[in-house]
Amino acid sequence: MKGKLLRAEGHLANVIPIHLDASFFFERAVRSLDRNHVDKALKYFRKAVEYEPENPVNHCNMAGILSEKGDYEASNAVLAHVLDVVDPSMTECYFYMANNYANMDRFEEAEQALVTYLEEDTQGQFMTEAEEMMELLYYELDRPAKLNRIKSRKGVVEHDQARELLEQGKFAQAAELLEGISPDYPDYLAARNNLALAYYYMGLFPKAKETIAEVLEQEPGNLHALCNLAIFHQNENRADQVLLLIKKLRVIVPFQHEQVYKLATTMGILGQHDTAYVHFRRLLKDEETAADPALAHYAAVAAYNTGRYDSAERLWRHVGKLDPGSEVSRYYLSGLEAVRQGEKDPEKLSYHYHLPFDEQFRQWENYGNGIPEEMKNDPLIRSSFFWALRHGDRATKLQVIHALGMIGDYEVQQALESFIQEPGEDQELVEVARSVLNGLDSEGAKQDDSPVLRPLTALSKRSIPKIESMTEQTETKPSSHWQAVVDRALQMSEAKAELQQEMERLWTDYVSRVHPEVPGTKQIEGLAAGLEYLAAKIHSRPVTYQSIADRYGISAATVSKYARQINKVCNAKPPVL
Structure with a gap:
């Protein structure tokens, strides 16, 4: 008996004990998945959750299997439990939930979950997949998602929105948005550069210069900041500082389209038309930018300003083909012919893709119905208005105030209010601006703290049946x-x-x-x-x-x-x- 017991004990000594823990069931689940035994894998993941209920990975694995089986509701219930109870920091659960909702054709809820993922997730692990799903939801819902920010991209969404506002001439709105980005992301220099531009277009030169100085303090060689600073110095008539920056900029040969474009336009504004012409021609040789009528016009201006009249003519005719509905090419070709015939003295042209300021006013007076709608929304025209309101002579300012009254939107209201408060401004002009502003208010303008651009004269210009x-x-x-x-x-x-x-x-x-x-x-x-x-x-x-x-x-x-x-x-x- 005793010998048998020893043998039995010896036999038991060779048995390897099984430790039933979460890792054991996890391994079994993975093995089952490899063999395509989905139901078994689900059972093992459930056991893993039982052994380690505080481990969010186990829950997510179980939710993934439920999703594979097509039980999207149950999968989302597990994911919601993770976020509510187990680990609220598992923001990727929102992405998984968005997938489940999309598979159930519940696109509104999918969008809500996806937006939450993008706005809360710091790592951006599923950014590519999220962008693809965003395209699907755009197609299904027939509208862009209501996305305010992408946390993992540190202000990229807000910056893109601000850039669109700048391109639309909505400078005050862009500034408000960019001001919100800057404190949160002080290293986001592109946003600060564009904030400086927004101030610049609004005529707020001291704020623009202060902002650009902050950029250069962080990155002394920042090309956009150097270009902006050179233009700011030129506005202040600081010729010595402008010349120093021109020397720096002339030897720079950038290769990114955006930087080449920035350098070319800056050199043109600074009067370095030869350098500007070289860079504009570089851009016109590139397939991505060759069909841009504004770019061709800038090259034509640079050619004209350097006496290359034949090149200027070819380029303006090219502008006419690219943009046949525009008056710009016809106007400048007519002026070029007048210079060739000796009927007009040559003068330096500015780098704007629109008619000169005086010519715009003359045409608007001929229209009789005020400023055409498409011109009201032209960012270059709008920026020239805001510029002239602060830096034009008295007659020009008076014209601009009346023109702004014909536009009458949120940006105009901001500009006129700022003009009225400007110390040392001509009091007669201030009274005219106040009168225009009061007229806009009486037409139904609603002053709103939010940057929603509502046409202040939209209701007054229609016969509205009550x-x-x-x-x-x-x-x-x-x-x-x-x-x-x-x-x-x-x-x-x-x-x-x-x-x-x-x-x-x-x-x-x-x-x-x-x-x-x-x-x-x-x-x-x-x-x-x-x-x-x-x-x-x-x-x-x-x-x-x-x-x-x-x-x-x-x-x-x-x-x-x-x-x-x-x-x-x-x-x-x-x-x-």
């Missing part, structure tokens, strides 16, 4: 449907008076633009919901399509559809900040 008095429609399209929409929105909304006023204002604008068309009875609920959603977004209220849809008893897609419809007509985009 909602409550639209009783002369045809019987087949009863006018009461108009009133029913805003009544329904006001009835369903729990908003305060400010938001209700916004809904009434927005709806009045919408009606004025689409009149005499009226909605059908089946559209009233959707239009009311879309109206409430858009008004809330304009005032930066926390709201989702789904929350509105739940109250109105309709789908989130319907709310989205009608909100986009109203927004498209009124261009009442929510703030970018």
Whole structure:
């Protein structure tokens, strides 16, 4: 007996004990996956979670298997548990959830999860995949995502938005956005360079110069900053400083398109037209930039300013082919011919792709109806207005003030208010500017702290039928449907008076633009919901399509559809900040 026991003990001594822990079940799960045994893998991952419930990786693995099996709801429940209980810092869970929602065709929720991932994740592990999904959602929802920032890219989204605003001539809005970026990302020099440009275009030279000095303190060789500083010194008539910077810039031969373009335009502005011509010609030889009419015009100006009249003529004719609807090439070709015939003395031309300032005013006076819409939005024309308002002679300033009154948007309001407060300004001009500003206010201008660019004269330039008095429609399209929409929105909304006023204002604008068309009875609920959603977004209220849809008893897609419809007509985009 005793011998048998020893043998038994000897036998037991050769058995390797199994440690049932999370790692054991994890390994079994991976092995099952390799063999394509998905159900077994799920069981093993569940056991791993049981042994280590505080380990978020185990939960995510289980969610991944559930997603593979097509059980997207269960997968998202696990991911939500990770974020709510286990480890809120696992921001990649939002990306996984977005994938699950997209697979369920719940695109609004997919967008919300994806935006949260991009705005909260610091590592950007799934940036490429997230960008691809963003394209899918753009296609499905027929609109860009409401994305304010990408945390892992440190202000890139905000900077891109600001650049678009600069290109559109919305300098005050761009400055507001860039001012918000700078404190958070002090090393983001491109944003600070563009902030300096925004100040510059607004005529705020001291702030522009201070900002560019901060950039050069961090990076003394920054090409954009050096170019900007040279132009700032030229505005201050500091010829010695300008010459020092010109010597530095003349020997630089950049290869990136953006830097070549920056150097070329800067050298042209500084009067170094030979150098500018060389760089502009380099850009025109490149396929990516060869078809840009503005670039061809700049090259033509550089050619003209250096006496290369034949080259200038060829380039302006090329501009005419690239942009046949523009008056620019015809105007400058006519001027070139006058110089050749001795009818006009040659003078240096400026590097702007629009007609000279005096010629613009002459044409606008001939139009009789004020400034054409496309010219109001031209960033170069707008910047020339703001420039002239601060640095032109008295007659030019007077013309500009009246011209700005014809534009009458948020940027104009900011510029005129700043002009009125400028110390030492001609008091008669100040009174004219104040009169124009008061006129804009009386036409329905709403001063708003948010950088939403609303046309201040949009309502005054239309014959707007009041909602409550639209009783002369045809019987087949009863006018009461108009009133029913805003009544329904006001009835369903729990908003305060400010938001209700916004809904009434927005709806009045919408009606004025689409009149005499009226909605059908089946559209009233959707239009009311879309109206409430858009008004809330304009005032930066926390709201989702789904929350509105739940109250109105309709789908989130319907709310989205009608909100986009109203927004498209009124261009009442929510703030970018």
